[in-house]
Amino acid sequence: MRCEEVREVLPAHVKDGSDDLTVRRHLARCPECKAELARYESLMGGLRTLQMRSVDVPAGLFDQLLAIPERSSRLDSARHHVARHRKVYVGGGIAAVAIAGAAGAALWRSKARRPLTA
Amino acid sequence: MRRQKDTGDGAERELVSSELIERCKSGDEEAWREIVEATHRDVYTLCLRILGNPADAQEATQDVFLKVWRNLSSFRGDSMFSTWLYRVASNTAISKHRKRKRQRLNEAGVDDEVLAQVPASGSVESAAGAKIEVERLEEALALLPDGLREAVVLRDVYGLNIAEISAEQKISETAAKVRVHRGRKRLKEIMFPEDSGTETGER
Numbered sequence A: 001m002r003c004e005e006v007r008e009v010l011p012a013h014v015k016d017g018s019d020d021l022t023v024r025r026h027l028a029r030c031p032e033c034k035a036e037l038a039r040y041e042s043l044m045g046g047l048r049t050l051q052m053r054s055v056d057v058p059a060g061l062f063d064q065l066l067a068i069p070e071r072s073s074r075l076d077s078a079r080h081h082v083a084r085h086r087k088v089y090v091g092g093g094i095a096a097v098a099i100a101g102a103a104g105a106a107l108w109r110s111k112a113r114r115p116l117t118a
Numbered sequence B: 001m002r003r004q005k006d007t008g009d010g011a012e013r014e015l016v017s018s019e020l021i022e023r024c025k026s027g028d029e030e031a032w033r034e035i036v037e038a039t040h041r042d043v044y045t046l047c048l049r050i051l052g053n054p055a056d057a058q059e060a061t062q063d064v065f066l067k068v069w070r071n072l073s074s075f076r077g078d079s080m081f082s083t084w085l086y087r088v089a090s091n092t093a094i095s096k097h098r099k100r101k102r103q104r105l106n107e108a109g110v111d112d113e114v115l116a117q118v119p120a121s122g123s124v125e126s127a128a129g130a131k132i133e134v135e136r137l138e139e140a141l142a143l144l145p146d147g148l149r150e151a152v153v154l155r156d157v158y159g160l161n162i163a164e165i166s167a168e169q170k171i172s173e174t175a176a177k178v179r180v181h182r183g184r185k186r187l188k189e190i191m192f193p194e195d196s197g198t199e200t201g202e203r
Ligand SMILES: [Zn+2]
Pocket: A002, A003, A006, A026, A030, A032, A033, A034, B201, B203
């Protein structure tokens, strides 16, 4: 087996091993390819250690994240406002009203059912 | 954020308790603060590794926590919170990539540029058992083309399997496997540039 062929399989071999005897035989005999495998092994070891390492977060990010509940409810009320006034904004009244009516009816039915199951 | 099977310390525990999540669902702001405090570094780190630049990672982290806040009520205790959070984070970061793709260099075009940016080595021994500097490794990851970086980060840093990666990247399992393979190879060339010549022989 040629070195180039072995080099091609090393990125997979390093993690999952290889049942291919010719690869293993080559690695046992070829110091260059063996050194190459060792490089992949240290690379994989390095990548694994990254999992336990977190980087410094940018200043201000934490506060932005804390403000999310408030920001989210502001977005919601803006959206509700747009939805309520859609007829006015878009002008395509009838379909929107029909959908809203259907949703309202479904909601009503599910509410009406509740006392029966309680 | 961390996957048990790869940590090896066995002392893995959930940073966010179900009690804390319940308090948060009922609108307790202190509970939200505790959840953010416990998890935001890991989320930001994952986003940075996937996206490769701080500005995108910061934006993605905000999107992640917005989704968490909005979907918390549908989170039930049958899976680990960290697993769910992790999934939301990698989804968010990867889809951000897709949106930005047009603005970026394509995979083929980036090769030479990547190799040109790599600092001359000398600090890393190439012998067996060579120590890898983690800072250099993070930099090298950032140099990979997006698709390859996503695949290697998910597979080799966070321990996802190929099926999970193909689902995250919305590609076939074969394609995911190829990306992991090419990503490792490219990363090896970046980390050990002096050894990536093509000495050949037949044995
Ligand atoms: Zn060889």
